[in-house]
Amino acid sequence: MRILFINNHGGGFADHIEVADATTVAALFEERLPDCRAEDFLIRVNRQPASADQVLQPGDRVSMTPTKIEGAR
Amino acid sequence: MTLPSRLLVRVVGRLSNIWHSRAQIVARDEPYRLRHVRDHLEALQGALDRLDKARGLGLELILPTLRLEILGHLDRSRLAGSEAKESMLRPGVPAPGPGTFLDELRQIEDDFDDLSIDWKSKCIRAGTEPITLQDIYLGPFAIQFHWERLLHQPGSDCFDIVALDPHPAAANDRVSHPHVKDRSLCAGDASVPIRKALEHGRLADAFCLVRSVLEHYNPGSPHIALDEWEGTACHDCGRNVSEDERWCCEGCGCDFCDDCMGNCACCDATRCHGCLMRCDACEDPCCARCLESCSGSGQECCRHCRVSCVRCGATVARDDRAVAGLCPSCQPTPTLEHILSEKTHDPDLEPARPASP
CATH class of the missing domain: 3.10.110 (Ubiquitin Conjugating Enzyme)
Incomplete structure (x- = not known):
């Protein structure tokens, strides 16, 4: 199935991607951001806070935004 | 607080117009991203030149700051490069x-x-x-x-x-x-x-x-x-001082407040009180460079208070040099007649004269 995935980490891109049916939020996070910790991210599905075991639906809008980002001077 | 619907609609209209104008500008002016990369690379080159120059002049203290600056430029160049690459590979965003x-x-x-x-x-x-x-x-x-x-x-x-x-x-x-x-x-x-x-x-x-x-x-x-948010603590009294009020002692390299700093009486160098010592002769505060141990007496004296013996060349405190510019070691050993003569003329040893009538 196809979802809109918004990754606000690193390059900060938004794109439509293919994911397997019955993919959960936790599984998508693990697949897309394997070196990151979920607790350091604000994860939303269709603009609403999402639980780790929430199953994604076709056309969902999933955004992952880091809550700890290093600024500079 | 929830925005009133009318206000919300008005803002949405404004934002739509702005993004639409932006899309038109991007379509005409995409090369700015490449200029951005060039600007960062030029800044990086400047920082690298400064690092080379500092290394050549042996300016060790500034090297960590320059390295940090280069790291910053490297990061910004990398980000700018990534943006430019992406903009060249992808069409403009509607x-x-x-x-x-x-x-x-x-x-x-x-x-x-x-x-x-x-x-x-x-x-x-x-x-x-x-x-x-x-x-x-x-x-x-x-x-x-x-x-x-x-x-x-x-x-x-x-x-x-x-x-x-x-x-x-x-x-x-x-x-x-x-x-x-x-x-x-x-x-x-x-x-x-x-x-x-x-x-x-x-x-x-x-x-x-x-x-x-x-x-x-x-x-x-x-x-x-x-x-350092609350200021830099004075190394001597501990008071927090701002950047404008902070003094760095050239002797020990620590930071001090104005009250805990002084100047060398000889060369006027700025030093903390711990790096200023008193001249044994005049007792003025002096930095370590201006104090020297007298070879004759061993006293630490400033250059104003040091003199050389005209015979042996040994440095002595000005007060220690006797008549004819000789240090105590070079002064002639007094003879018995000389001592007796001095005692005879010593007013303390002379008997009191009777008062005049």
């Missing part, structure tokens, strides 16, 4: 529709304490919770998105960060946060995501990213480090 902005504003309303529109300043404002980093209270901040700046360049420069309960650094009151100076956020790792979010009209994500920078501290690259 302007989002009004519905997107309506959703974005509602999400900001949900995510932040308060959302307001300042028509005079042409900005959307949302407030953070009070922020404390490493036990330093910085207070709440207003994140202000100035929509017209988007026409020039989408990115963190579109935002002003205003301290609502300012607790700026003691050394510089223009720095209200380790990563905010003069209301301008240095977004660091968030620069690209903020730019991308704004390009796509994801305003709520941009606000969240700005907040994520404000709520986190990067000790590697702050305007002013949090452990």
Whole structure:
């Protein structure tokens, strides 16, 4: 199935991607951001806070935004 | 606070127009990204030249600062390169529709304490919770998105960060946060995501990213480090002093307040009290370079108080040199007649004369 995935980490891109049916939020996070910790991210599905075991639906809008980002001077 | 519907519709209209204008500008003016890369590379080259020059001159103390500067330029060059590459590989982003902005504003309303529109300043404002980093209270901040700046360049420069309960650094009151100076956020790792979010009209994500920078501290690259936020402690008395009031002792390299610094009486060099010693002869404070041990007496004397024996050349304190410029060692050994003669003429040994009639 196809979802809109918004990754606000690193390059900060938004794109439509293919994911397997019955993919959960936790599984998508693990697949897309394997070196990151979920607790350091604000994860939303269709603009609403999402639980780790929430199953994604076709056309969902999933955004992952880091809550700890290093600024500079 | 929820924005009234009429106001919401008016803002959505304004944002749609701005993004539409932006899309037209991008279509005409994409090469600016490549210029951005060139600017960063030129800045990097300048920093590399300074590093080479400092190494050539043996200026060891400045090297760590220059290395940090180069690291910053490398990071910025890398980010600029990544943006330029992406812009060359991808077509321009179409302007989002009004519905997107309506959703974005509602999400900001949900995510932040308060959302307001300042028509005079042409900005959307949302407030953070009070922020404390490493036990330093910085207070709440207003994140202000100035929509017209988007026409020039989408990115963190579109935002002003205003301290609502300012607790700026003691050394510089223009720095209200380790990563905010003069209301301008240095977004660091968030620069690209903020730019991308704004390009796509994801305003709520941009606000969240700005907040994520404000709520986190990067000790590697702050305007002013949090452990120096309250000022630099005087190495002697411990008083916190700002950058303008801070003195660095050239002798020990430590920082001091004005009261704990002095000057060498000989060369006028600035030193802390611990690096100034008294001349054994005149007792004026002097730096270590201007004091020298007298070979004759072993006293530590300044150059004003040191003289050389005209016979053996030994340095002695001016007071120790006897008649004819000779040090005590070179003075002739007095004979018995001389001693007796001196005693005869010593007024203390002469009998008191009877008072005149």
